[in-house]
Amino acid sequence: MATIKEVAALADVSTATVSYVLNGTGKVSAATRRRVREAIERLNYEPSHAARSLRGHGRTLGLVLSRLGRLADPALAELLAGAADAAAKQGYYLLIGTSSGEADGTQELQLARAGRVDGLILLDLRADDERVAQLAARRVPYVCVGRAPADRTSIAVEAASQAGAAQALGYLLSLGHRRVALIQLPSELTDSEPRYLGYAAALAAAGLDVDPTLIVEGGRGQEDGYQAMQELMSLEEPPTAVLACSDELAFGAMHLLHDEGLEVGRDVSVVGFDDVPLAAHTHPPLTTLRQPRRALGAQAAEILIGMVEQQPPSRGVVLDMPLIVRKSCGPPRSLEALKR
Secondary structure, three states, rough: OOOHHHHHHHHOOOHHHHHHHHHHHOOOOOHHHHHHHHHHHHHOOOOOHHHHHOOOOOOOOEEOOHHHHHOOOOHHHHHHHHHHHHHOOOOOOEEEEEEOOOOHHHHHHHHHHHOOOEEEEOOEEOOOOOOHHHHHHHOOOOEEEOOOOOOOOOEEEEOOOOHHHHHHHHHHHHOOOOEEEEOOOOOOEEOHHHHHHHHHHHHHHHOOOHHHHEEOOOOHHHHHHHHHHHHHHOOOOOOOOEEEOHHHHHHHHHHHHHHHHOOEEOOEEEEEEEHHHHHHHHOOOOOOEEHHHHHHHHHHHHHHHHHOOOOOOOOEEEOOOOOOOOOOOOOHHHHHHHOO
């Protein structure tokens, strides 16, 4: 691995000048700055993040969002607030970047190479997430929020989504439902599998088999939930209840049911995932699993700071997801008829 002295020699400048360029400090001409950048790229130089942290520079954590529009998401804002507050308590800042491209680690590496951040919080993890390999290879500290890829080395802070899904299914089964559908997250996301496993485990515990026709992979938005629910309701024997693996998917499913003239909670029961602020104000209010977003952000920041400051290795954290029961669920119509 190249050293700062080698970068300085190739660019024909002092090591102090290289540091100025990396840290964005000092007075460096545009031509010199460009020459130093070219030398850094040519030698594939990586600053020592641990050393910089110990010198007292930086004290900044980074987080890259997949798109700028996500900043308007109130659920994400709560997670960011938790991370920023926890960082501030230890004298750190939280730097938020955005990307319109794939999660390939490019933006994260650029922040790290430029010396802008001491470590990174990763969101929206994928099973084959390139960011994990890229950052690990360059010894950049990082923490995953959500289920980490199966590399056995990543530290993650996550909600107990598998147990949560099982709890939600158990609740629906206790109401008398037997045909319960699952609107899944995209399969490439690491958070997708544990939710399916919780769903399948609850069915197995009740002596029921998984019916593949009742499982639809959606996207992430309301329109995806709408289309998935449309597919489920077109079955010869539609489900009497559905677990949607995000509140956005649940909102879309509820819209489809309303458009079809069906009553949510009476004709078809719906359970969501996350408990975003809007969930309590839908018609009817949505039963959902509460994601401890602020705590997830705070725990991620605290663990990452420990890694940056080379404290003893930390383990991942799993936080409970309580089921918030509202009005979007009820017994199947056939059971209600028997009670009359």
